[in-house]
Amino acid sequence: xxxxxxxxxxxxxxxxxxxxxxxxxxxxxxxxxxxxxxxxxxxxxxxxxxxxxxxxxxxxxxxxxxxxxxxxxxxxxxxxxxxxxxxxxxxxxxxxxxxxxxxxxxxxxxxxxxxxxxxxxxxxxxxxxxxxxxxxxxxxxxxxxxxxxxxxxxxxxxxxxxxxxxxxxxxx
Amino acid sequence: xxxxxxxxxxxxxxxxxxxxxxxxxxxxxxxxxxxxxxxxxxxxxxxxxxxxxxxxxxxxxxxxxxxxxxxxxxxxxxxxxxxxxxxxxxxxxxxxxxxxxxxxxxxxxxxxxxxxxxxxxxxxxxxxxxxxxxxxxxxxxxxxxxxxxxxxxxxxxxxxxxxx
Numbered sequence: 001x002x003x004x005x006x007x008x009x010x011x012x013x014x015x016x017x018x019x020x021x022x023x024x025x026x027x028x029x030x031x032x033x034x035x036x037x038x039x040x041x042x043x044x045x046x047x048x049x050x051x052x053x054x055x056x057x058x059x060x061x062x063x064x065x066x067x068x069x070x071x072x073x074x075x076x077x078x079x080x081x082x083x084x085x086x087x088x089x090x091x092x093x094x095x096x097x098x099x100x101x102x103x104x105x106x107x108x109x110x111x112x113x114x115x116x117x118x119x120x121x122x123x124x125x126x127x128x129x130x131x132x133x134x135x136x137x138x139x140x141x142x143x144x145x146x147x148x149x150x151x152x153x154x155x156x157x158x159x160x161x162x163x164x165x166x167x168x169x170x171x172x
Numbered sequence: 173x174x175x176x177x178x179x180x181x182x183x184x185x186x187x188x189x190x191x192x193x194x195x196x197x198x199x200x201x202x203x204x205x206x207x208x209x210x211x212x213x214x215x216x217x218x219x220x221x222x223x224x225x226x227x228x229x230x231x232x233x234x235x236x237x238x239x240x241x242x243x244x245x246x247x248x249x250x251x252x253x254x255x256x257x258x259x260x261x262x263x264x265x266x267x268x269x270x271x272x273x274x275x276x277x278x279x280x281x282x283x284x285x286x287x288x289x290x291x292x293x294x295x296x297x298x299x300x301x302x303x304x305x306x307x308x309x310x311x312x313x314x315x316x317x318x319x320x321x322x323x324x325x326x327x328x329x330x331x332x333x334x335x336x
Binding site (some may be wrong): 041043044045046047048049054056065066070071074075077078079082088090091092094095117127 | 177180181184185187188189191192193195196200202268269278295300302303306
């Protein structure tokens, strides 16, 4: 562990300059906000609809679709909220990035297999009735934004200071 | 430090699990529709979950002629506007996301209802079927071949936006 070499003030994300922090704030608001929106619309639509969307992807065993239909929207809302506010930024950014990657792989496989299915991505907002190349582009943008928060932390406007990477290495 | 890092991650995911659990078991438990009866081996299911309520083009035509069946078009509204079975109501999955579709007010729960979409790989009619089941509809049939088959057979077609 690198605690021995940790500086007296390990609040690296608070030490970031204002321009970087503003950029990170925007990243958090867009990537996290999209997650909150996506999760909230799924919760509003009800678990049955989202379950059917998951089934449409034909990637998940049938017994798992219902638990996921309840769990994923709330995970999206919670981590999205944490990311926007900058609470445990790196951890929430890790979950957000991971989910975006999983969703994107799922979408890509749908396109490759040529399935015409309901995306379920944003609860049907944006009039996105089925999965298309635009879904991938949109997700790609979100991945870049949340990845920035994962790598750089939340910046000085984050509510909690994130001091280290998982390895314990102190970030600068 | 790594321990704290991972602990936070676990707390975050754990919190979401707890909220989801409360949602699933306390606030909004879902009444699972009764499982469909098993289908005889060899029945073509068209790649969908096996269903016994699929009907053919002829049956659909007969239902149309009888005038006693309701038709539900589960395709996106633009496709509905381009052409649909005359008198079909437009009810797609999107509408269930917003709550109970108003169009359901025009459909008695015991009515004989034929749901169709674009045929082939389209899942929309099956999704609408399940949503309608959760709203109490019992007598639902799926026109598996869907609108393309209807159009190809040169049966009557109506165009225009839904009036509801």
